[in-house]
Amino acid sequence: MDINVFCNKMDTKMDTASDVITLLDILKGAIMNIGRRISRILMLLGNQPSVKGYQYIKKGIAYCMRDPRSVTNLSQLLYPKLAEEFGTTSAAVERAARSAIKESWHRRDRELSKEIFSNSLQGSDDIPSNSLYIAAVAEWLNDEEEKAF
Template identity: 30%
Template sequence: MLRIMIIDNKPIRPEYVTAIRDMVPSNKIVYFTDGAAALELMEKEIFDIIITDIPVRGMDGLSILKYLFTHQMQTTARKFVLTNAINDEVVVEAFTYGADFFMVEPYPVDSLIERVLSNPIKSFYAGRTFDNPEQEKTAMIDSIRNTDDIDQVIANVLLHLGVTPNLRGYGYVKDAIKIVCNNPLALDGITKIVYPDVAKHFHTTSSRVERAIRHMIEKTWTIGTMSEIERIFGSAYDPKKGKPTNSEFIATICEYLRNNA
């Protein structure tokens, strides 16, 4: 049976805790919105899993991790960090002080539980030695970029744009972005590489993929969050020019991810 601590800057959500109780064999779940109060209990009791948000009143999530690491407390606990964006410096600091995994908000509770029950991501680089801090930083950042994590980061960017999973073309554009992020040259052959690969994944045709992505972009430019569109697309956003082409949209998102994810 597991003992779980949740530290979240939002008030307790009964359905959240209920879902965890239903999915995880646990005889104790404690929920804190104050980091200092959570740390006080951790000085008295041992936990198997610690899930913390980054911004928490009293004591933020990174400070909690640093305190536990410095004082060698809760050394056997698996530690999960919740955040609304992945920042390289935050990732490095959190992993340095013992974080096992990052989850990008918003996320389904069952996805979080799946991560809690799976192997910690530190295993991707545990035991390795590094010649310099920059090499270690690169390894840490790379370690969170497996397929599932890329999905989360892309979903987070699309959500900021106002793109929700119910829009036609959502799954297609996510796959297309992943393909181009992994192989930028694929964009030069979008009709011969990207669309066919996405179509194969979804058991459809390249022409349907192309039309659905175009439809999703049109919807985004019509009902999306314009302030976020301007922020993410930057100088590429021009109201007079209108919506971007499929290639321009995918390329811009990939460039944004390379610079910010």
């Protein structure tokens, strides 16, 4: 059963506990798939999983995909949530994410970055801010998901 079947099932009455378990398994798979898609895009954008800020960026993108309001004020909404989850400070999250973006930018797939960041940057050597980076990748992934359906 795939996510489309899951959505159809949500409109119908679930008769058994097994139906609920099946739906939860599908939802879990969809969430894991989002994580893999984010990882793939981050790798294509030059990010390395071994860099501290990578996990913060990855989780931040996932949050913003679910709730786009998170990106409107990273320092007030997103950084504290990530800091709590990872057992660090908001300032450390912001600094590590900025460092990871800066470090990865010269290794990025330039065509993909052009597609994702389109007119958001002034020049090809401009490095996006944390909020632009996270928001643009989240938006691009959401758009790609909509195109698939």
